[in-house]
Amino acid sequence: MSHTLIAEKPEYADAIERVLSRAFGPGRYAKTSERVREAGAVLEHALTRIALNGEGEVVGVCRIWRVEAGEPVFFLGPLAVDPSEQSAGVGFALVRDAVAACRASGGAGVVLVGAERFFRPAGFTVVPAGRVSLPGPVDPARLLWVELRPGGLDKVHGELRAPKR
Ligand SMILES: CC(C)(COP(=O)(O)OP(=O)(O)OC[C@H]1O[C@@H](n2cnc3c(N)ncnc32)[C@H](O)[C@@H]1OP(=O)(O)O)[C@@H](O)C(=O)NCCC(=O)NCCS
Numbered sequence: 001m002s003h004t005l006i007a008e009k010p011e012y013a014d015a016i017e018r019v020l021s022r023a024f025g026p027g028r029y030a031k032t033s034e035r036v037r038e039a040g041a042v043l044e045h046a047l048t049r050i051a052l053n054g055e056g057e058v059v060g061v062c063r064i065w066r067v068e069a070g071e072p073v074f075f076l077g078p079l080a081v082d083p084s085e086q087s088a089g090v091g092f093a094l095v096r097d098a099v100a101a102c103r104a105s106g107g108a109g110v111v112l113v114g115a116e117r118f119f120r121p122a123g124f125t126v127v128p129a130g131r132v133s134l135p136g137p138v139d140p141a142r143l144l145w146v147e148l149r150p151g152g153l154d155k156v157h158g159e160l161r162a163p164k165r
Helices: 010-024 032-038 090-104 116-122
Strands: 004-007 049-052 058-069 071-081 109-113 143-147
Touching (some): 004 090, 010 071, 032 071, 032 109, 049 090, 058 090, 071 090, 090 116, 116 143
Parallel strands (some): 071 109
Antiparallel strands (some): 004 049, 049 058, 109 143
């Protein structure tokens, strides 16, 4: 089935919540990534991507947030695809498109918590030890980032926090 990727719009909020709860199940809000979002990260609707199926239903989401760790940087997540449409390339297409939007916006880099094996083809690598932390425990092997322009991540350092402006 063909999918269309578009930016997030307010009218899709309920449909996105349904996909997130079907994909993650209970325990979604216990993740440390949620603490970053609760701490005042700013949702970037224009950089977030949602996937619509042939019927125009939301079947996937890859949200992008504006945060800071010494320098402004983007935080990616949650990424989710409805279980009925997984393994068809939608998840990776959402990541690729959202990261491209971040790059086109002039951003410095994108940080996320996730499986390196899945995100590596989109350019993500493990954050060097001690460079970035979250307001809670994170497996360092799952803390990943990608640079969006040369030197973009050079000054990124410290805990991911709400952006100053
Ligand atoms: C992760 C997720 C978004 C991938 O969406 P998708 O549309 O199935 O992704 P794609 O079709 O582009 O790629 C699928 C491949 O990604 C890889 N993959 C999927 N989840 C993975 C994970 N947690 N770790 C490592 N690799 C993974 C597998 O190789 C998979 O191939 P397979 O289906 O043949 O086993 C989807 O499985 C999902 O919503 N999972 C539940 C929520 C979640 O874990 N989100 C990610 C948080 S970082």
